[in-house]
Amino acid sequence: MSQQRSALSAVRRLIVKVGSSLVTNQGKGLDNAAIADWVAQIAELRSSGVQVVLVSSGAVAEGRARLGMSERPRTLHALQATAAVGQMGLVRAYENAFAQHGLNTAQVLLTHEDVAERGRYLNARSTLRTLLEWGVVPVVNENDTVSTDEIRLGDNDTLAALVCNLVEAEALVILTDQDGLYTRDPRLGDGAELIHNISLSDARLEAMAGDGMGTLGRGGMRTKLTAARWAARSGASTIIAHGRAERVLNRLLAGEEDLGSMLHADALRVGARKRWIAGQLQARGALHLDEGAVGALSRGGASLLPVGVRSVxxxxxxxxxxxxxxxxxxxxxxxxxxxGAEEASRICGVPTREINERLGYVGEAELIHRDDLVLS
Known part of the structure; x- marks a missing residue:
């Protein structure tokens, strides 16, 4: 057993994400037997002292099944209405299943604004941590009924990674309808090999992760890779595994070597404030840097000075x-x-000593201080 796999047995806070195709049995309505099976595994983990946050897709897919829709709605308002219908059944299914094991659950719906605005981010973090301290299993989903094209998180893989950062979980398990990450798309023919263990810094990952997307969800393997990199900012490794493998969660946390794909978090863990900055999916603008500034930032520890910015x-x-x-x-x-953008435009490309001449004052010597800067 590898050192990384064996470390999973020591995990005490875990995020589990379940995809739409699994929860709804390929769009045929909720698969209550599968839900009961995952819940039983989570209950077993809880009894052994592991805190679990469940991030579940399926509201839109369940709504489609209830409304008899053959295809996923295309307009935003139709998606929101479909999610509103489906969310009722999804939450009830989880609540009933956890109640069989004497566990309380809590529905937590998030939008991008909840992680973009610092105060709401802190409130969400405190709420989730309190629920875990109380022994409650939070069931998290994107708030599809109110999110818009401008603020939606985009997929629940991303949401799971952000929740991982919120509660500082030690591992993220993404359950999908694939056995894990392959060297190439297995649907394109022979020669695809399942990767069991790989570092997130491995240059081969980009070529392995395709952009394929199922009809029920929004995320392909590439979004899972991106999610794994975000989860790594809080020190969490990510495991991608088939959700219908027998006792998959229990076996993963037992360190089973050949189950799923483990993406090791070998990047440096960053502080909570920097995790919040890194998790902002919607930046308000961009600064175009020269090669000197790029080199200084890439080496780490440097602030971004106006002189290194070419345009705003x-x-x-x-x-x-x-x-x-x-x-x-x-x-x-x-x-x-x-x-602000207007001030930044007036001082870009100039030495710090000339800021006062350009603006009539000096607010800060740096455009971005190193304590407020996160490398991509």
Whole structure:
């Protein structure tokens, strides 16, 4: 057994994400037997001292089944209405299943605004942690009934990773209808090999993760890779496994080596404030950097000075999250900016000593201080 797999037996706070295709049995209504099986496994983990947050897709898919829809709705208002119908059945199914094991559950619905606004982020974190301390199993989903194209989290893989950061979980398990991550898409022919253990810093990962997406959900394997990288910011490794494998959760936490794909969190753990910055899916603008600034940031420990910025993009205010882009457009970092867009445009490319001459005052010497900066 590898050291990384054996470490799973020591996990005491776990995020479990279950996809739409599993929960709804490929869109044929809720699979209550499968839900009961996952709940029984979570109950067993709870009895052994493991705190579990369950992130479950399925509201839209269950709504489709209840309403007799053959296809996923395309318009936002239809998706919201379908989710509202399906959420009722989804929550009731989980509540009934956990009650069989004497466990209380709590429904937690989140939107991007709940993790983008600092106060709401802290409130969500406190609520989830309190529920766990009380022995309650939170059942988390995106609030599809009120989210819009501008604020939606995008998929529950992303949501699960952000929840992982919120509660500082030690591991994220993504249950899907695939055995794990393959060297290539297994649907495209022979030669695909299942990867059991791999580092998130391995350059081969990008080629392995395809963009395929099921008809029931919004996330493909690439979104799971992105989610794993976000989860790693709080030190959590991610395991992708088939949700219908027998006793999959119990076997994973027992360290079974050949079950699913484990993506090791080998990046440095970052503090809560920086995790919040990194988790902002909607930056308000961008700063285009020169090669010197990119090099300084990439080496770590440096603040972003105005002299290293070539141009400013977007409309943002002091304190907003902005992206820092290399000359080729690649995001190298993001952070909380000390100047609004108009001021930043007037001082970009100039030495710090000239800020006062350009603006008539010096607010901060840095455009983004290193304490407010997270490398991508």
């Amino acid at each position: 993009e977007g409309s943002f205010s002091r304190g907003d999250v902005v992206r820092c882009l290399a000359p080729d457009g690649t995001e190298v970092a993001r952070g909380l900016v000390n100047y």
